[in-house]
Amino acid sequence: MGNKFKLEVVTPDRNFFSGETDMMIARTTEGDIGILYDHEPLVAPLKIGSLRIRQEDETFLLAANSTGFLTVTEELVTVVVDSAEWVEEIDLDRAIRAKERAEKRIMEGHEKGEATKIDMLRAEAALKRAINRIRLKEHNKNI
Amino acid sequence: MAGSSTRDIKRKIRSVNSTMQITKAMEMVATAKLKRARDRMDITKPYFETVTEAVQDILGADNSIRTRYIASDKAIKKTLFIVITSDRGLCGGYNVNAVKKTLESVQDKSKAKFLVIGRKAYDAFARGGFDVVDTFLNISESPEHIHALQIAKIALKLFNDGEVDAIQLVYTRFASTISQVATSLQVLPIERPEVKSIKDEAPVDFVEYEPSPEAVLHFIVPKYLESTIYGGLIESAASEQAARRVAMESASDNAEEIIAELVLSFNQARQAAITQEITEIVGGAEALK
Numbered sequence: 166m167g168n169k170f171k172l173e174v175v176t177p178d179r180n181f182f183s184g185e186t187d188m189m190i191a192r193t194t195e196g197d198i199g200i201l202y203d204h205e206p207l208v209a210p211l212k213i214g215s216l217r218i219r220q221e222d223e224t225f226l227l228a229a230n231s232t233g234f235l236t237v238t239e240e241l242v243t244v245v246v247d248s249a250e251w252v253e254e255i256d257l258d259r260a261i262r263a264k265e266r267a268e269k270r271i272m273e274g275h276e277k278g279e280a281t282k283i284d285m286l287r288a289e290a291a292l293k294r295a296i297n298r299i300r301l302k303e304h305n306k307n308i
Numbered sequence: 309m310a311g312s313s314t315r316d317i318k319r320k321i322r323s324v325n326s327t328m329q330i331t332k333a334m335e336m337v338a339t340a341k342l343k344r345a346r347d348r349m350d351i352t353k354p355y356f357e358t359v360t361e362a363v364q365d366i367l368g369a370d371n372s373i374r375t376r377y378i379a380s381d382k383a384i385k386k387t388l389f390i391v392i393t394s395d396r397g398l399c400g401g402y403n404v405n406a407v408k409k410t411l412e413s414v415q416d417k418s419k420a421k422f423l424v425i426g427r428k429a430y431d432a433f434a435r436g437g438f439d440v441v442d443t444f445l446n447i448s449e450s451p452e453h454i455h456a457l458q459i460a461k462i463a464l465k466l467f468n469d470g471e472v473d474a475i476q477l478v479y480t481r482f483a484s485t486i487s488q489v490a491t492s493l494q495v496l497p498i499e500r501p502e503v504k505s506i507k508d509e510a511p512v513d514f515v516e517y518e519p520s521p522e523a524v525l526h527f528i529v530p531k532y533l534e535s536t537i538y539g540g541l542i543e544s545a546a547s548e549q550a551a552r553r554v555a556m557e558s559a560s561d562n563a564e565e566i567i568a569e570l571v572l573s574f575n576q577a578r579q580a581a582i583t584q585e586i587t588e589i590v591g592g593a594e595a596l597k
Contacts, residue, residue: 173354173358175354175355177352177355177453177456177535177538178351178352178453179351180354180355193518194518194519194527195518195519198518205516206515206516207515207516207518208362208515208516208517208518208524208528209518210518210523210524210527210528233531234362234524234527234528234531236362236365238365243358243362245355245358245362245531247453247457248453
């Protein structure tokens with residue numbers, strides 16, 4: 166395991182993660198990015214995706230996150246996201262229900278047309294979040 | 309005569325007593341809610357601080373970024389005030405102070421728009437003939453992040469459309485359980501932090517922005533607005549409960565005092581009645597002799 170750096174992941178409703186790691190992978194709007202020790206200072210927006218944090222035993226902690234941003238400074242890497250949950254915490258049934266609900270809303274929205282543009286955007290974001298959760302959970306069923 | 313006056317006092321005591329029971333119950337409810345609100349405040353504070361710090365860092369590190377989100381010399385013409393109050397009264401000066409604080413900053417009624425949260429602010433501003441663009445009711449007691457998102461979205465739209473060129477957030481800062489301060493905070497445009505002169509601190513950190521500084525800033529500013537509003541909502545919720553607890557505590561104390569006084573005068577009236585009766589009996593007996 167390489168040199169470690171301090172990492173903090175914060176969401177509005179809790180201090181999600183605070184500790185040390187030697188590698189963290191996140192999904193920015195430009196694509197996946199891996200942060201190692203002594204990364205150059207960086208600020209980047211994050212998309213809905215997954216966070217991977219390498220642990221002592223070389224396995225990764227996996228979490229689903231929604232949009233936010235990432236800042237890297239000399240001492241600290243900070244991830245600020247609207248919401249995040251560990252793979253173990255994801256409620257698959259709830260995510261599937263959310264997906265169906267969002268899909269239904271989008272279908273209905275298409276019939277209604279332009280008037281519901283904001284609702285459509287919201288439904289699309291909800292759909293993306295639900296799909297992200299489902300995919301992450303299904304890929305890591307053994308956890 | 310004397311009998312009816314003691315009955316009156318007794319009735320008064322009973323009425324004050326039942327009021328005291330209500331204020332005592334409200335005090336206890338407020339205490340419990342205050343604890344919950346403070347716990348939430350402790351949880352959300354790191355998020356709030358991290359976002360603010362990140363925005364300040366970005367602006368402080370690079371003063372080449374120029375957008376309308378950053379304060380410039382341009383005069384502010386129209387301001388949007390986001391005012392956070394409660395839906396319910398009986399919380400001392402909590403609502404009045406927030407409304408007063410807002411009016412202090414309003415110079416010209418026609419150049420101010422209001423986005424109000426809480427029935428008390430709505431009553432104050434809608435009745436006063438102010439331009440209220442939107443109202444959020446029944447959220448101030450337990451605000452959720454989604455509420456902050458909605459408020460931020462409306463505010464940002466007004467800002468981007470050029471309807472307003474500044475956003476002020478009026479909330480009640482939670483200084484301590486006994487002291488809450490109504491505070492007005494300029495959210496947008498963001499005041500640029502003092503840029504350290506290059507001579508003092510060489511070499512300046514070079515920060516990379518993916519994909520570009522402007523793009524990052526355009527992404528982060530809404531987040532900054534959301535988190536500031538959310539922080540304000542949470543803190544005001546805690547302040548509301550704290551203010552209510554203090555108000556109800558003094559109400560209960562006052563009720564106790566009034567009851568003590570009434571009991572005293574009740575006892576005096578009763579004693580006077582007894583004395584008078586004895587005098588009458590004695591007087592009557594004397595007359596029969």
